[in-house]
Amino acid sequence: VSLYTFDKTKQCIGTMTIEIDFLQKKNIDSNPYDTDKMAAEFIQQFNSQAFSVGQQLVFSFNDKLFGLLVKDMEAMDPSILKGESGTSKKQKIEVGLVLGNSQVAFEKAENSSLNLIGKSKTKENRQSIINPDWNFEKMGIGGLDKEFSDIFRRAFASRVFPPEIVEQMGCKHVKGILLYGPPGCGKTLMARQIGKMLNAREPKVVNGPEILNKYVGESEANIRKLFADAEEEQRRLGANSGVHIIIFDEIDAICKQRGSMAGSTGVHDTVVNQLLSKIDGVEQLNNILVIGMTNRPDLIDEALLRPGRLEVKMEIGLPDEKGRFQILHIHTVRMREHQLLAEDVDIAELAVETKNFSGAELEGLVRAAQSTAMNRHIKASNKVEVDMEKAESLRVTRGDFFASLENDIKPAFGTNQEDYASYIMNGIIKWGDPVTRVLDDGELLVQQTKNSDRTPLVSVLLEGPPHSGKTALAAKIAEESNFPFIKICSPDKMIGFSETAKCQAMKKIFDDAYKSQLSCVVVDDIERLLDYVPIGPRFSNLVLQALLVLLKKAPPQVRQ
Structure with missing residues (x-):
């Protein structure tokens, strides 16, 4: 056995990184431990002692025993010992000597609940939340670039930053996103790919009606089970917990307005209450992201849509x-x-x-x-x-x-040529000024709708005696407009409808029109829609009021 002599120019420890955890599980607590004081105590206890990478030891601090593991060591630049400015190049060493001016950095062991504060703790190696191999095209997503960037800004930007910075800003993560829009526009696809985009665990995908159960209390228990893993991990890891994604497809099936369901059981109401309290209740979870999808956002309980719950509302509309x-x-x-x-x-x-x-x-x-x-x-x-x-x-x-395109696939929110082609089967004969003037004025109104931002809604009334060609002229103007959405609201499709059913049918046509960038609705034969007859005071006031509201209501922004 011979005495080992350290080379003081190459084997003095400049900085060392040490992994720390409670030595005994029974001593675990959530008190904060100051790493600056810990580092000073460590230097005092182990000054002039030798250490090697991978070495384990016990360390006493504040009457608590901690288990230490030496993870990494860098040699001190000998020029610093002489009072000169050191070089920037760091040299890793396997064995070294601790000196009074060695720098010690503590890092928490994996899955440890130890709470470290102060400047002498390492920046935790956080896995990037965004998958580096992410590629829109490979994932089969097209036309949703803006929606993805908006969702990223609102829901994920805060999760990319380290927990310390988020804590200093007093920032809370967004917990919920609601995706809504017409069927077939990519809501389910988008939610599925958000899970792949993130370096998170596999998202839990729930079809809304699956939550409901025939036994009393089981529906609420199913909601609690969805959040159980996130609650357990938050208790264990706190701010360093990974994100848990829960995707609800057809969320309107379980989150209808409370009090809107017939019957006295109130099952839907208690399910909504349970979901509200889990997303943002008394015990707050900061490691969840709930994504809800629906094409009926009007049915969802408004308490679920407030900030703190499903606060990011994103319309996934028809692609441009x-x-x-x-x-x-x-x-x-x-x-x-x-x-x-x-x-x-x-x-x-x-x-x-x-x-x-x-x-x-x-x-x-x-x-x-x-x-x-x-x-x-x-x-x-x-x-x-x-x-x-x-x-x-x-x-x-x-x-x-x-x-x-001609024979097989027709867009649900598009133009059905058969609708208006039957009205102009024999073409239009311009027999005089009245016809020419109507067509020219119609063309001007079409151009105004296309080109003016100040008039998102343009209405025109064609009036004249029966069989004078009003419907044919209206259909011709609509056809010449080349608008992507043209619908004819005609009483021949509402034969036998009650007043309420007529109102709902008209509202659906106008709601579909609002989903298109440019749309044209021809309301044909208004007298028949209103059940008007010249003898006696008979007409449908309910349909009249609905028609007045629909004809005056301006479309959403950027829609004409």
């Missing part, structure tokens, strides 16, 4: 031309990679032609075009079989897309 281009590009990328898409297919042209198509309808259009192309290579014989010789040359062409 750029969004449609992205969606079509995503759904045709595999065909393009395998040279199955003909060169005459222009995605930009298709994006222009598919006004008011939702994401699901664009995907359906691509499927329909593929089936049209496949059908060409099926032999017309007694048996259904594929012509393998021709199958090698299978290509989806521009003609396939336009055939599908």
